[in-house]
Amino acid sequence: MSKLIVARDDRLNFTLTLRRYQAYGEDAANYFDGENFRKVFSIGDKHFLLSLRESNGGVTLHVQPPTRSQAVWQQAGLITRKILGLDFPLEAFYQFAVRDPVLRELAKKFRGLRPTLAxxxxxxxxxxxxxxxxxxxxxxxxxxxxxxxxxxxxxxxxxxxxxxxxxxxxxxxxxxxxxxxxxxxxxxxxxxxxxxxxxxxxxxxxxxxxxxxxxxxxxxIALRGIGRWTVDWFLARCLGRGQAFPAGDLGVRKAVQHFYFTGKEKSEEELRKFARRWGEFANLAAHYLLAGLALGT
Known part of the structure; x- marks a missing residue:
């Protein structure tokens, strides 16, 4: 049994969105081979395999072993929305990006890129x-x-x-x-x-x-081993908060410096202040800047 999750259009670039699950080697909990994404999830003490695949009609969701359980399909659907970043306001971001020459070009090149959430x-x-x-x-x-x-x-x-x-x-x-x-x-x-x-x-x-x-x-931050950097990424890549901006991340810092300051180094606090211009789109801006730095413009 399978379900169509997203109709095929330019609002989701399936491969580009899931790229981070194979860009740095194997992610054993989030398997992506460039065409198929698979993840094990649990309902109670039972385990299921969620599979996502892009076809001519769009992205389809498949669950193994086969089940008609509404609870299982509901959980699979929620996970899918996170993995594909389907709740990000991409169209509103693109309209906003028109005012920013850098984001405008990145939005054109990486159209359909959605931050994938844990x-x-x-x-x-x-x-x-x-x-x-x-x-x-x-x-x-x-x-x-x-x-x-x-x-x-x-x-x-x-x-x-x-x-x-x-x-x-x-x-x-x-x-x-x-x-x-x-x-x-x-x-x-x-x-x-x-x-x-x-x-x-x-x-x-x-x-x-x-x-x-x-x-x-x-x-x-009250927990050992968790600081601002970890909190920022939790807000950005788990909760999908729009204004989240990991200014202390080396990759994000390099991307902003490259595209806006001709490589000149800026402090974490300077980058936080700079990112305020993006408001509720700061999270999306960070991911498009990272893509631009990694894949080129």
Whole structure:
């Protein structure tokens, strides 16, 4: 059984949107081969494989094993909207971008690019922690090791897929075990500490979506290993907040400096002030600037 999610048009560039899941190596929890996207998700203690594929008619969603459960299809639909960034106001952004010569050209070249959001907040935070102060290729490598070691397995058509590890599972892991996967000792402690806070009920990640950016920052920064950089990406790539702008990110900084300041270095605070001009479109602006820097104009 499959469902058409998005009709084919220029409001979604399927391949470009999902590019980040293969640009830096394998992402074991978010499998993308350039044509098919697959992700394991759970309803209770049952695991399902979500598959997205672009065809002549648009993007279709398929779930394995076959089910008519409304709860399963509803969850699959919600995950799909996050993965494809379907709730971003792309048309409004394009109208706004006309006033900005840089964004105008980037919007033309990368039309249909949508920031892809993390399927769940725990995965988002662990992803950011694993990427702190290292290159993205190595971050993808060690995170995929984590997924393969501790994620639940699901076999489909002769291939094994892995769910992102649940907080309760990682809360029981020893630091020495994560060190064997080449996480640093500090990052191992941060990931396990986060997992314990979530599984123990001290931190309700699902409730954060109803809170302000300031409230979210206050709760997350209180945890070991989470600073402004991680909070900014959580707001941008998990909650999809329009004004989120990771000014402390090296890639974002390079992109803004390249396109607006002829490469001249700017401080994080200067970039935050500069990004205010984009208002509710700052998140989209950041992703189009990153695409421009990575893929050229």
């Amino acid at each position: 399927a769940n907040p725990f995965e988002s935070l662990v992803t950011s922690i694993s990427a702190q102060q290292i290159n993205l290729q190595f971050a993808f490598t060690v995170r995929s090791r984590l997924v393969r070691r501790y994620g639940e397995k699901l076999n489909s058509n002769g291939q094994t897929y892995y769910a992102f590890p649940a907080p309760a599972k990682l809360a029981r892991v020893k630091v020495s075990s994560l060190r064997q996967l080449q996480f640093t000792e500090k990052k191992s402690e941060y990931i396990i500490g986060l997992a314990k806070s979530v599984s123990g009920g001290q931190l309700d990640l699902e409730a954060l979506s109803q809170q302000s950016d300031e409230e979210i920052a206050e709760k997350l």
